[in-house]
Amino acid sequence: RILLYIHRELKGKPEIFRTSLKKLGIGTFSRIATIQQDTPVIVALNIFLARRVSALPIVDDAGVVLDVYAKYDAIHLARERTYNNLDITVSAALKQRLKVEGIVTCLLENSLGEAISLIATNHVHRLVVVDEGNHLVGIVSLSDILSFLIRPSLSTSQC
C-alpha cells in the first residue's frame, strides 16, 4: 500500500499556471448534467447520485447559467423537520438560505492559476465555465485540477 511518485518534471514550471484552461484541456465540456429553476430537489438528488457529480448548474431555456445547486446544499433539507420538503424546487430551496457555496464562474480563457485562486478564495469545489454571454460551457472541478496537476508527473508503482 505504499505508492512511489515522481513529480519532478512539473517543478519549476510555473508557466502552466499562466496557461488557459482551454489550452490545458482541464475540465468537462460535454454531457454536462444541468437542472432548471423549477426542478424539484428530489430530482436533483437523483441526478447527483446517478451521474456521480457534486453539483448541477441551474440553467434557463437558453442555456444561460443562473446558479448552481450542490449536493451539500441538500443536507439542510434532509433534516427531520424539513425532510418532507424534498419536493420543493431547487430555486425555492436556494431562496430559503439553504445554500452553502455560491456560484463562481470563469471563462475558458482563464488560466489554471486563476481557476485555482477562484476555487480557493471563494471556498467552492468547482467553477462553472461560461462564455461571454453567460451560457454554460462546462465544469472545472477540484478533481479535474488535482488530476491534471499530478497526471503528467505520475509514476506509480505498488509495493
Next chain:
Amino acid sequence: RILLYIHRELKGKPEIFRTSLKKLGIGTFSRIATIQQDTPVIVALNIFLARRVSALPIVDDAGVVLDVYAKYDAIHLARERTYNNLDITVSAALKQRLKVEGIVTCLLENSLGEAISLIATNHVHRLVVVDEGNHLVGIVSLSDILSFLIRPSLSTSQC
C-alpha cells in the same frame, strides 16, 4: 430527461431519523482508504483520485483516528507559489492552516438525525465513524446519507 419520483413512503416516518447508523447500515465500513501523518500530500492526492473518495482519515499505527485530510484541503497547496510543496506530509500541510474542514467523528450508535445535524452544523462533507477508543470504524458521507434518503422511496421512470 424528466424523472418522476414517488417518495411518499418515507413521509411521516420520522422514526428513521432516530434509528442508529448501525441499524440502518448507512456508510462504508470496509476497505477504508487511510493515510498516516507522514504521508506526503502527493500520495494522498493519488489516493483521492484512484479511490474516488473526497477525504482520507489520518490514522496512527494502532488505527486511532488523528485527523482527516480532504481533497479540498489540497487546493491551497496547488497554488503556484506552494506547488512545489506537494512533497510535504499531510500533517505539515494541515499545520500550515491549509485546512478547510475539520474532523468530525461519530459512533455507529449515533442516529441518522444526529449524523445529519453533525454534517450540517460543522460544515463537513463526511463523518469519520470511530469506536469508543477512537479507532477507525468507517465513513458516513453526504453521498451515503442522500442515497439512503432517496433509495427506499425511489421510483424512477424516464420520460
